[in-house]
Amino acid sequence: MSSVIKIAVDAMGGDNSPNKIIDGIVHHHASNQSTFYKIFGDEDKISKLLNNKISKNNFEIVNTLNKVSSEDSPLEAAKRGKDTSMWLAIESVKKKDCDIVISAGNTGALLVISKLNLKMINNIDKPALSALWPNKTGMSVVLDLGANIECSSKNLFDFSVMGASLYKSLYPQETPNVALLNIGSEELKGNETIKETYQLMNEKKSNDYKFCGYIEGNELMNGEVNVIVSDGFTGNVALKTAEGTANFITDELKKALSGSLIGKISSLLNISNLRKFKKRLDPRLYNGAIFIGLDSPVVKSHGGTDYIGFANSLDVCCRIVSGNLIEKIKRNI
Template sequence: MKFTVAVDAMGGDESPLKVIKGLDLFLQNNQDLKFLIFGNRDLINPIIEKYPLVGTSSTIVHTNEKVSDNESPLEAVKNGKNSSMWLALTALKNKNADIAISAGNTAALLVMSRLILETISGIDKPALASMWPSHKGLSVVLDLGANIDCSIKNLVDFSKLGAALYRAVFKKEKPTVALLNIGSEDSKGSDLLKKSLQELRKINTVSFSFNGFIEGNHIKDGNIDVIVTDGFSGNIALKTAEGTAKYIAALVKEKFLRSWYSKFIYLLSFKIFNSIKNDLDPRKYNGGIFLGLTSPVVKSHGGTDYIGFYHSIKLCYDILNGNLQEQIQKNL
């Protein structure tokens, strides 16, 4: 059975072009998904004519309206009942799709998702999770900005949700989980973190293995599968990591363009540096997911291109094949 993805084709930069091209790139390698595309048919149809694979695997639902990047969540909800974002989420609620994806306004997507889909029973707040590269593969990090203020229960819930996501995508029965902190010792950190540490240690579960605290400089080690934090610290960590990757790439390029000798050395090492550049490419890790909702919603970065959108579609496929919602219910 093919899964169906509800696609907001109008959100983010260069849409709907990058959306259609991203879908086409996915379908070139895997045709196990169908797409329910929401957006302006007059803009979408001329593009799909150039990408017949998308045309044969998709149904277009027309709407002239979309949620703009500068709209507040309140404005988006008030005025966007016929927007491509709202309609995609409604299709998910009505079981016409198995997952929804948008590259549009993050805050609006979160608020609309909570209104239309609601949270799973027992979950107070959904968390925004994403995959981060490490020396040993990929780790799940959450929350990345959906919840600035968190309670002990929220951090415990995020641990269960993150472990379910990791198990669904990577098929590991008992992922390792840790809380992001300023030190690995039990005595360090805020009262919230210390109390959350004790609460997580009390949990007797076969769903994940709790490993205490982890410092930011050890996230990339790859020894922990799921790193849990509040949205404030998580978003800062995310932006810092993105900025550092861009800085390193720019610095390497600058150093090797300084002289003919350095250019010659670069040419000799081109394959190595190209491999490093590929590993640092943020498009490969594009796609966050709102965890804790009654159905899965994936958020693609608004500024990414079609390659980044392709990777977020691939994440949708991995989530569906891993039965994420079933894994979450087991953890809860």
Template sequence: MITVSVDAMGGDHGPSVVIPGAAISLSRHPGMRFLLFGKKDEIEAALAGHPKLREASTIVHCDVAVKMDDKPSQALRNGRWKSSMWKAIEAVKSGEADVCVSAGNTGALMAMSRFCLRTMADIERPAIAAIWPTLRGESIVLDVGATIGANALQLVDFSVMGAAMARALIEVERPTVGLLNVGVEEIKGQEEVKEAGRLLREADLDGLDYHGFVEGDDLGRGTVDVVVTEGFSGNIALKTAEGTARQIGEYLRAAMSRTLMARLGYVLARGAFRRLSDRMDPRKVNGGVFLGLNGIVVKSHGGTDDEGFAAAVDMAHDMVRNGLVDKIHHDIHLFHDGPGRGGPEEDGEDARPKAAQ
């Protein structure tokens, strides 16, 4: 049985979207249990139309809800120990829940998650990993906005964590990993990226195949299973892709309604357009996973609807079912404690890369 702690007050719509979304996910995974944190009267009202979810849930009343525009430092000061967001994260730390899901303020959620759960040993920075639809299926992209900038060793950590997530979510036994760069040639790019590539080549890790550098157009092609970058460029890439998908959708709608023949063509090709719309629907891949923490936290888009929130809960379920945290612990340990990287000392000296010392 998997128990999911939910920040019911998170997002733009609170319980009116969170509760129906949880109910949809429960219908797909009937064995789940839920801890719902937030204002009890609002949660009870939203649960009235979902008796199966009500039966599978425990409500924990919280007076405080973190606002979407709160600064992370402000949320920590005012929301610690009493907000629905903090309580939902804390349930993972205490073992009452296996995973936390929130559509709330991203900065506050990351700050609270990091403060409450702490990062794993050897992990300097957590990362947000997102699912990316591609021509081949799906890829994992990280970091998409947890922190700005990353050194070579942090990029390697992201690669190891992303590969573990790919094995847990898309069930690829040995995922291919690429570093996002301005070109595929080894001489191109920032020094941190080139150094990360060298470390990955030399490490020859069991849990992944290092492909090399990839460019922006490789994201949509699905050239690799995991694309690794730092949070600034990753977040820009994510927002650009989402905006482009909406732009293409608007173009298609305008073109299909422009003339009588266009409308007739739409009727004849309605099935194909429906499949295209389904592939481009951002709700299907809603949810970013915070990687590198001693626990799993899934961030849903704040403005999503019930179907989108259900996708985030589905992701949370799969991450727990497939042992994401254990996979990351195992792979990070192998990399950092392997020969030449802080494990057995060579010639009496610590042989780790300088960034790790």
């Protein structure tokens, strides 16, 4: 594999694009000099924003004025044409011009257009949407987060293998613990699909991960499990609940520390710890969901993030490529 990582970037997706996309590229490039960015979008706007901030050897702009909007349904986005910035970025990965593609645009459209352009990895039936979550000791990979509402035991088994491969790509020195999200830790708990998946996972032995059975929702953040697997419906509910709880805690803490003189004095005395707390719950640090199961990696940046969040998702792209994610999945499947 070439030492230069080539990222196809949809510059027109998400809020405040292409401004935040280009600012994110500039920020990311400052500490990733060997990355090449193939940028798809409005060349006039992109050129003005780049304005010699990175070397011309590290980027190429592919001009297109057509883009997928956030209001488009996946079907409308696919019909919009093959000259949208999203479609062309994905197509560049299909053609092997780039190693990985990233977009902050419409999630449903990104999944559909990716599936239209890219093949599935052999023996995998469905791609999954995965993301990084913080826990007490570091990070966890959680999947599926909404790509597949209904899943078979084979799908969940595949997600387990893919999630473990993703974790291993991001953290090469660690062997992940894998668990199935369930309503209890006992073998008898859960529906038939999850019980069948438990049996499949128990029978499959691997040196790349350790199967740890079931995990309940209240244990997601304890750090004992690194890869958490569920169907897309359950995973999405868990994700939104976790995000909402984190926002609730942060907002309530702000009120408590700014609502009275004692609170303000307390916040000044604890400013170092409060900064650490804020940083730990900063969603920009965990930006970058990954569609896995396709024969090329596709990364989805949150549409509402800023340039720091987008730069962090570019870093996820680099780690996925350097960690040989697709090869790991093929070997384990």
